[in-house]
Amino acid sequence: MRCCGGSLPCPRAALRLELVLRCGQAFRWRESSPGHWTGVLADRVWTLTQTEERLCYTVYEEEEEEEEGSSTKPKQRDVQRQGEEAAGSLCSEPSPREPGGGTDSCEAQQILHDYFQLDVDLAALYQAWGAADPHFQQVAANFPGVRILRQDPVECLFSFLCTSNNHLVRITGMIERLCQAFGRCLGQLDAEPYHTFPSLQALAGADAERRLRGLGFGYRAAFVSRSAQAVLKQFGTKGLYQLRHVPYPEARRLLCTLPGVGAKVADCVCLMALDKAEAVPVDTHVWQIARRDYGLELGAGARSVPLRMHRELGGFFRRLWGPYAGWAQAVLFCADLKLFRQRPSAGRGPSGEPASREAALAHRRPTSAPAAGQGSAWPGATEAAAAPSKGQRGARRKRCSGEPDCTSPGCAPQGGL
Incomplete structure (x- = not known):
């Protein structure tokens, strides 16, 4: 190359x-x-x-x-x-x-x-958020430079469809296998192959769901394949990109009509791909931040985040932080991740080097593919759209997977946005 x-x-x-x-x-x-x-x-x-x-x-x-x-x-x-x-x-x-x-x-x-x-002037936003929210000002001092990415809408949507009832390591492996199976090879670096993200047409193919199940996607295979078909039918190839130009509530509503897309995934796509800076993805992790740090007692004792709570928590944070509320939420989310809580400087010493060899290797590409059905609950797995079977729910209640990002009941949430 x-x-x-x-x-x-x-x-x-x-x-x-x-x-x-x-x-x-x-x-x-x-x-x-x-x-x-x-x-x-x-x-x-x-x-x-x-x-x-x-x-x-x-x-x-x-x-x-x-x-x-x-x-x-x-x-x-x-x-x-x-x-x-x-x-x-x-x-x-x-x-x-x-x-x-x-x-x-x-x-x-x-x-x-x-x-x-x-x-986006991040320093000005941090200053405004800190002035409005003393808790944010205290936490953000150790977490400068947290920005929201502007991702390709197709890649963002289908990546987050893989996050339901899942953890970070397994999600990364699934998306890599998805790209290897359906994307175009760009070449190799250091013996690692790299591929483009698949096109909508490839994911909507007649045998896509079967192939995805063979790659360990489980019930998510149907969501990926059928959502690709629905996007092509409802919006067209460029339709997702056009959602950047419609108001946030309408974009969110349209995304939620796709198979497997609930409020959390829709808000992630709105925030990270569709220029809706006010979108606040709400999962059990964000819910716990709201209860612990802001004294909100919405839905105490519930195991998942109902749609009403998505609206109420999103509205609360938008009133507090303003039109870039989704960006502010990302800062607190980062600060609360176990990975970064243990190392306030994100595992870096004064020279910028990792604090340990393990830290340097922690996010290398997985070399083995987990079997279908493995993995613990991902923080975004609180939507009814990706409901597992009764037996699967029971299995998650009985034990923790032991993964670093496990958020099974009884474990502290540690996942991603």
Whole structure:
């Protein structure tokens, strides 16, 4: 694969990669080497890292097909070496466009600017939220730079369809298998293959549900396949993107008509893909934050979050934090994750290195595929849309899975947005 790279001004106070890419907004970024994050964005493979003042990137692209008789498989590159280059020369001046095409520095920077929504003045928002909410001001001091990603609506929707009754490690593996089975291969880095996210047409195919069940998706296979069919029928290929231009309540309502999409998933898509900054995804985790830190006693003793509570909690936080309430909620959500609670600086020392080897490896891509039906409840699994069988519910009541992100009854919620 050929590559180019560069950097753009972006202080760590405005963006903390180790927080934003690990908190459960997106599931395809992994820490390929300490402080270097590799994933797929805009159908390209990227490695991101940062200094105190700059966001650095390397973009890898597919090689052009070679002459007949030669291999057309993209060449393997070493992520560690490329990451070291990004931390060095790439953080000085952006690289010019390579001869023969590819992503030039202007286009790459625009993609990153849009993905991380760098036009949003995060410092001003933190200041406003802190002035309105003393609890936020106290917590946010240790968690600067938490932003909401602006994701592709198709990838965001179908990724969150995989989160019901699930935990982070298994979700990541499922989405990876989904991309390998239905996406297009972009090549390999450090012996790891990378793929595009599948198209709606691929997920809506006649045998998609059967193939997904074979990949361990269980009952979610039907939701993925049937939602893809419904999106194509109701909205068309570009229909999800057009929801960026309709009011939040209408976008949320339309999403909730799709198979398997409840209030939590709809709000996640609205917030993270459809430019609805006021959307506040509510799950058992956010519900506990509201009860513990804000004294709200909605639905005490309930095991799930009913639709009425979604509306009431969302309204409460919108009144408190204003039109970017979903962004403020993400900061408190990050601060409350066990992963980050144990290390207020997100596991980083003064030099920005991981606090331990385990921390550096914690978010590498899973190498084994869990069997269908395994896994503990994900915080977003409180919707009735993805109701498991009576036997499955009983199994979750009886035991905890032991996973770090387990949120089975009796365990403290530790999952993602």
